[in-house]
Amino acid sequence: MKEAMRRPLGSNSLVSLFTLGSMRAASSQEAMYSVVKEAFQAGINHLETAPTYGPAESFLGSSIKRLEQEGMKPEGGWVITSKILPGAEIKEGQRQIKKILARLGKSKIDNLAVHGLNLQEHLNWAINGDGAELFKWAKQENMVNQIGFSSHGKTSLIKEALSSHFFQFCSLHLHLFDQERLPIAREALREGIGVMAISPADKGGRLYEPSQTLLNDCEPFHPLELAYRFLLAEGITTLTVGASKPSDLNLVKRLINSANPLNPLENEVIERLKSKAEKxxxxxxxxxxxxxxxxxxxxxxxxxxxxxxxxxxxxxxxxxxxxxxxxxxxxxxxxxxxxxxxxxxxxxxxxxxxxxxxxxxxxxxxxxxxxxxxxxxxx
Known part of the structure; x- marks a missing residue:
């Protein structure tokens, strides 16, 4: 296993530069196990999941248990982030959190996120409504360390959520080909809020299946490599990778410590990309x-x-x-x-x-x- 550098995701979690997203490996228990094992060997210590990812949480919990029995556990243990959809009443939310922990086989997880803080009513629920009481209860019961959110919503809503000082981390759409939310991410990082990029490979443009034109424009880099390096050089805490098989982590294994600033050639290629697109x-x-x-x-x-x-x-x-x-x-x-x-x-x-x-x-x-x-x- 590689020694991998880690960055703070909020105040309580140190995570690898890449996070294993569990949704695409939920086709079977064995698929999940093989991908989590490869993630461990690549130096990843952070796992991201959600109840809406089908059987992912259960498969993940079983895989972690099996790997630990085989002596495979990151230094300091696995950091786990799961999510809860906004809008639940307190008792229902408590039931959902208990089920998350049961599926994962844990009495506590590091991070719990509002899954899809996309509307004003979601934010109101989280910071002033039943969500606020629910998260307070979960912390008091020592079930979670930190509260965060993922958002596919408008920039103005994300800014409002971050300025509330209620959340310790966030998951945002941050991509080489869509930099609208990058200034928000930079500000969050300055404030000590952890920032996770949502699927730069898939949501960033299905960069694992680039056109020949894009491959040519990015030479000598693969488009996905350049997209990863762009975000890592910006200081984004961690990038999610939705692997369905171990080989999907090959590039991650090579870039697991690549947090240095962009080099002159990388900057040149990014400028070339922009220039060719504009033309x-x-x-x-x-x-x-x-x-x-x-x-x-x-x-x-x-x-x-x-x-x-x-x-x-x-x-x-x-x-x-x-x-x-x-x-x-x-x-x-x-x-x-x-x-x-x-x-x-x-x-x-x-x-x-x-x-x-x-x-x-x-x-x-x-x-x-x-x-x-x-x-x-x-x-």
């Missing part, structure tokens, strides 16, 4: 300033045009299609309206500093990305 997009590049908002028809213009940027600029077409066709099918986890909600009223046009033909671009985005929706892994 491909030409006058249709959306710079994500959001001055087109608010839309009178509630069309999420910047998010839709971000997908257009990714598909055309970086040839992340498969990823962009996957995200586009999830719109309206994932509740508060994702946008509700796609490009067809645009009525071509022109309200946004005079506000766009790039003078984009936004209605036409939205129509083009829909034609390019609309497809049969794909099933999500778990709830």
């Amino acid at each position: 491909r997009l030409g006058e249709n590049l959306c710079k994500q300033c959001k001055k087109c908002l608010p839309c009178p028809n509630n069309v999420p213009i910047p998010e839709l045009l971000r997908l257009h940027n990714l598909a055309v600029g970086y040839e992340l077409v498969t990823f962009a299609k996957e995200r586009y066709n999830l719109i309206g099918r994932a509740g508060h986890w994702w946008e509700q309206l796609n490009s067809t909600a645009c009525k071509k009223c022109g309200d946004c046009l005079p506000r766009c500093p790039e003078h984009l033909s936004i209605p036409d671009l939205l129509e083009e985005t829909h034609k390019q990305l609309v497809d049969s929706p794909k099933r999500r892994l778990w709830g």
Whole structure:
């Protein structure tokens, strides 16, 4: 097993630069065991799971027990983060937390997160409602050390959650190809709040299956390697890796201690990526300033045009299609309206500093990305 460096996730947990996300290894008990064993051998000490990941918690608990019986346990023990969906009343929440611990075979876990703090009502529940009482009880009963949250919500909501000083860590969408939340992450880190990046490999653009164009643009690096290095160099506490088989951790094993600043070649390639994408997009590049908002028809213009940027600029077409066709099918986890909600009223046009033909671009985005929706892994 490699000696791996660790960073503070909040005030009570020291975690490896990579975190094993358990969702993709939940196909069988043996699959989970083999992946957790490989994670241990790679130097990972942090495991992330949730009740909504099917049987992941139970499989994880059994795998940890078996590995420890075989003498495989990280120095200081495993750090475990699980989650609870917002909205539960106190008694129901207590029942859920007890079940989490039972499935994991633990009397206590390090970190408990609000799973999907995506709406204002979720934040209110967590810091002023039943959630606040629930988390206080869990700490008093010595069941958890720290409280945090994951969020797929708006930037303004995430800022409000972090400024409440209620949470010790957060899980955010932070990606090389989507840097909107990076300033929030930097501020959280300055405040001593741990920051976990949600799946830079998958949610960052399905970078484990890059197009040939993206491979060429990233030479001599693999796109996923560059994406990992970008976030690690920014000081992000830990990056989640959703491995389904041991070989999915090969790159992690090589980068487990790669927290040094970007070197000149890495910076050069990242600039090259940006330059080539801008050239491909030409006058249709959306710079994500959001001055087109608010839309009178509630069309999420910047998010839709971000997908257009990714598909055309970086040839992340498969990823962009996957995200586009999830719109309206994932509740508060994702946008509700796609490009067809645009009525071509022109309200946004005079506000766009790039003078984009936004209605036409939205129509083009829909034609390019609309497809049969794909099933999500778990709830």
